[in-house]
Amino acid sequence: MDSEHAFPDIGIVMAKTRPEDVNWLLELHEDLPFRPFIYSLDSSVEPGCLAPLSRRGRETSAYLSYLIDNYDSLPEYSIFMHAKDEQWHNDVLGQKAADTIKALRFQHINSTGFANLRCTLFPGCPLGVNPLDPTEQDIRNKDTRAYFAEIYMELFDVTREQIPRHIGNVCCAQFAVTRARILQRPRSDYERMLRWADQSRENDFGVGWVFEKVWDTVFGMDAIK
Numbered sequence: 001m002d003s004e005h006a007f008p009d010i011g012i013v014m015a016k017t018r019p020e021d022v023n024w025l026l027e028l029h030e031d032l033p034f035r036p037f038i039y040s041l042d043s044s045v046e047p048g049c050l051a052p053l054s055r056r057g058r059e060t061s062a063y064l065s066y067l068i069d070n071y072d073s074l075p076e077y078s079i080f081m082h083a084k085d086e087q088w089h090n091d092v093l094g095q096k097a098a099d100t101i102k103a104l105r106f107q108h109i110n111s112t113g114f115a116n117l118r119c120t121l122f123p124g125c126p127l128g129v130n131p132l133d134p135t136e137q138d139i140r141n142k143d144t145r146a147y148f149a150e151i152y153m154e155l156f157d158v159t160r161e162q163i164p165r166h167i168g169n170v171c172c173a174q175f176a177v178t179r180a181r182i183l184q185r186p187r188s189d190y191e192r193m194l195r196w197a198d199q200s201r202e203n204d205f206g207v208g209w210v211f212e213k214v215w216d217t218v219f220g221m222d223a224i225k
Contacts, residue, residue, distance in 0.1 A: 008106050010034040011075035015062030016049065016083035017041050024085040028098040035075055037066050038083075054198040057207030059173055064194040071187040074179040077109060081117070081174050104176060113181035114219040117174040129167040129213050132160075144206050151200075151210055155193050156217070169216045173208065177219050184220055193218070 012034045016022055025036060039062035040049035053068065054061040063080050085097055100117055109115045131149040138146040152163050197207050216222075 007033050009076035011037055011066075011070075011078045012101070013037045013039075013063060013066045013078055013080045014083050015039045015041050015052070015059040016046070018046050020083040021085070022083050024096075024098055028101060031102055034079075037070070039065060054194060056200070056204060057197045057202075057211065058204050060197050060208050060211045061194060063173075063211075064190050064197065067182060067190040068187060068194065071183075071190070074182055076179050077106065077176055078179070078182065079104070079117075079176045082172075100174075109176050109178060112221075113178050114216065114221050115176045116170045116216070117176065127166055127168045130165065131163050131167065132165050144202060144210060148210075148213075151196070152214070154196050155210075155214065157189075157192060164217075167213055167217070169213065169221075173212050173215060175215060175219075181219050185218070 010032065012025065014022070014037075016038055018040075022038060028034075038049050039052045040046040041052070041055050041058070041062070043055075045051045050065075050069075052062045052065040054065070059080075059082065066078070079101060081097055081101070104115070104117075129145055129148050131145075131152055134143075134146040134148070137143075144151070149160065149163050152158070153160060156162075197211070200207055200210075202210065211218075
């Protein structure tokens with residue numbers, strides 16, 4: 001920042017259902033001005049909210065809709081959050097989302113391009129999925145892990161040889177990303193991912209779970225943290 005009175009250019013992205021109260025954003029805005037991008041997951045779009053391009057996968061389609069809709073006008077930093085003011089995903093400073101956002105160090109985000117907003121390594125690390133080595137139980141139960149390799153190839157448009165053998169990352173679909181890191185992928189990549197989310201045989205939970213395992217990879221981080 002150029003002076004102590006300047007603020008970074010921030011967008012906060014979230015998906016919400018009508019019962020979820022996001023008024024905590026008003027107080028946060030007084031301390032850290034930002035642009036809100038709040039997508040409604042209801043079939044009838046809530047007044048004041050944006051309409052996602054799809055509603056599959058809980059927050060997944062809202063996040064991807066944001067990337068597609070705003071690809072040419074992204075803020076310097078995009079912060080992807082769940083809608084609730086308090087949730088167990090927030091850890092080090094307690095469960096309040098506003099406290100987590102206010103504690104962000106933008107110099108760190110600049111240096112890495114991507115920062116998960118959860119610090120506790122469990123669940124997700126050190127290993128979350130072994131795409132090329134599903135267990136016999138996963139195969140018998142037709143668990144998502146049994147065909148994660150095929151999902152990965154479709155999402156990232158890669159060959160089987162390019163699939164990481166192991167994936168480990170911190171949960172839980174809350175993170176901050178720089179504009180430069182988002183733009184390392186063409187908009188068509190995010191459109192392809194949204195098509196998968198919209199057309200997948202996975203239910204909403206399954207789509208969201210898959211993306212929890214790969215958001216880091218989507219934004220250029222290593223498959224193992």
